[in-house]
Amino acid sequence: MVSLTITGAKEVEHLLDQLEKKETGKICRKGTRDVQKSAILPDTKANALSVVGGDMGTKIAKYLGVRAMTKLKRGHYGAKTIIKPYDEFIHVTKEGKRYYIPFAIEYGHGFHGRSGNKDVRPMPYMRKAYEENKQKAVSHLSIRIKILLEEAVRRLRK
Numbered sequence: 001m002v003s004l005t006i007t008g009a010k011e012v013e014h015l016l017d018q019l020e021k022k023e024t025g026k027i028c029r030k031g032t033r034d035v036q037k038s039a040i041l042p043d044t045k046a047n048a049l050s051v052v053g054g055d056m057g058t059k060i061a062k063y064l065g066v067r068a069m070t071k072l073k074r075g076h077y078g079a080k081t082i083i084k085p086y087d088e089f090i091h092v093t094k095e096g097k098r099y100y101i102p103f104a105i106e107y108g109h110g111f112h113g114r115s116g117n118k119d120v121r122p123m124p125y126m127r128k129a130y131e132e133n134k135q136k137a138v139s140h141l142s143i144r145i146k147i148l149l150e151e152a153v154r155r156l157r158k
Contacts, residue, residue: 018153027152028077029068031145036066036079039137040129044081047125052105059088060102060125081126 019027041064048061063086069078083089083102091099099109108122 018156019149023152024149025077027148028145029079031141031148032077032079033066033068034144035137035141036081039133039140041066041081043129043133044126047129051123051125051128056101056105057125059086060105063089081129 045061045064048057048064051057052060060083063084065082065084066079067082069080072078089101091101093099104120105123106126107124109120
């Protein structure tokens with residue numbers, strides 16, 4: 001998770017003061033989604049193809065997407081990489097237990113019939129992308145928010 005607080009930048013604060021709270025919320029949500037799509041998502045897809053590999057890596061890469069985070073405190077905005085629902089990602093054992101395969105790959109899992117032991121090592125394709133691109137995302141986000149704010153102020157002045 002990348003956190004960025006906009007304070008102290010006089011020109012950005014001035015732009016924010018000219019807009020309504022609803023408009024600034026839209027801008028921040030759009031900015032975080034745009035950055036997630038451009039800075040994190042491509043590497044996550046590449047990691048799914050290279051780290052996971054095979055048919056499952058291809059399916060995971062195909063069904064990755066970006067969604068806005070919900071249930072955040074007022075004034076906080078975020079976006080997350082998600083895996084869109086796909087029936088073949090659910091595995092049901094003979095006992096009726098359900099496993100979500102992409103998470104089992106990301107965090108590791110035990111063989112069926114064993115309890116507690118993680119016999120299959122984790123292959124973090126998402127975590128690796130976040131860790132490698134954290135600084136890139138922060139710099140892109142500050143630039144993208146400023147551009148979106150300037151566009152909104154221009155529209156407001158017309």
